[in-house]
Amino acid sequence: MENTSTKAVYPKGLIRYAVLSFYLAQGLCFSSWASRIPDIKDLFAVDYAFYWGLILFLIPVGKFTAIPLAGYLVTNLGSRIMVQISILGYALSLFAIGSVSNVYLLGLFLFCFGVCWNLCDISLNTQGIGIEKLYGRTIMASFHGGWSLAACLGALIGFIMIVWEVAPFWHFTIVTAIITCIVLISRKYLQDDVEAEVKDTKEPVADKMSFIRKPEKLLIQLGIVGLFALIVESAMFDWSGLYFESVLKVPKSLQIGFLVFMVMMTVGRFLTNYAYSVLGKQRVLQVAGALIFAGFMVSALFGGLFESMIVTVVVNSLGFMLVGLGISCMVPTIYSLVGAKSKTPVSIALTILSSISFIGSLVAPLLIGAISQAFNMKYAYMVVGLLGLCILLMTSFSKAFKVEESTK
Secondary structure: OOOOOOOOOOOHHHHHHHHHHHHHHHHHHHHHHHHOHHHHHHHOOOOOHHHHHHHHHHHHHHHHHHHHHHHHHHHHHOHHHHHHHHHHHHHHHHHHHHHOOOHHHHHHHHHHHHHHHHHHHHHHHHHHHHHHHHHOOOOHHHHHHHHHHHHHHHHHHHHHHHHOOOOHHHHHHHHHHHHHHHHHHHHHHOOOOOOHHHHOOOOOHHHHOHHHHOOOHHHHHHHHHHHHHHHHHHHHHOOHHHHHHHHOOOOHHHOOHHHHHHHHHHHHHHHHHHHHHHHOHHHHHHHHHHHHHHHHHHHHHHOOOOOOHHHHHHHHHHHHHHHHHHHOOHHHHHHHHHHHHOOOOHHHHHHHHHHHHOHHHHHHHHHHHHHHHHOOHHHHHHHHHHHHHHHHHHHHHOHHHHOOHHHO
């Protein structure tokens, strides 16, 4: 990687779109995996829901393992270098997942996928917050909207690959090649981090570590809401395809749950900045919690009541669309609040936030897998839907979300 700083060398619009391209690459990589989860499950003939939950559990284990690494590497090497390393690792892990035929190797590469996913999340969002500060206004939602747009495109490509019966290996190979091209084209526009409070201060190391020993109350509260949000995301990202396949018994040509969820998630993210201006960030999060709750309940309570397959698909798609719209604003709003309100250096703040919120990723596969195995996946979705109410209540009564009018 070249060591020369890219500060003030390129127009900020060009820098913004270069950073956006990495969000696009990350979204494409993620949805390529998520869209083929049912096929990967079938390839390895995993019929036991809890066992499949244990296999998927290796992704959040990888993400959680990467948390201490991310804070250290992004702080010391800089997000510009780590974005490039992590996104390439992410893509190569996807390629490896499509290449293996041994379930133990699958588990290993899912773990690596999780590690690179989290490294990319923290380094890329550090870049995004830096660009937001460069612009002097809230633009984080547009970055996450780009991620969702690419994820939506990836879901559509995945759906086409499924209908055309293209093997995951060739699908993932194409995606890896596309991501590699994006990195080679856009890498030079990435920015060096400017965090004088970390790099230039003469405070003792012990004082710097106080951020981790005693994190801000704000970060704890945002992290808990993020925890709920990541359980919801995991329920949709990892299990929505299986819900249409296993619970609804829908043929492959009508398994559009993940696709419609991603479409509404994308639409919601591009509307988020407008929603901030009309409602404010606190009210946006409240509405999001209500939509998440309503979406899961529509699908779980009413989605299986109809004999017509078309009506069943429409009703469940409506539920998934509500969840997608609700979850769309959660992560960008939380990250934006960190950048606007936290007194902790960005990379450390995101590491603390991740340490709390990623517990949701650890919990979700085991929770959903266990409930699905013991009862039915629709009951698992009802339990996850209740977290929407938790988000609504917490964002209504927590002081962290009430004192934010200046961040609209």
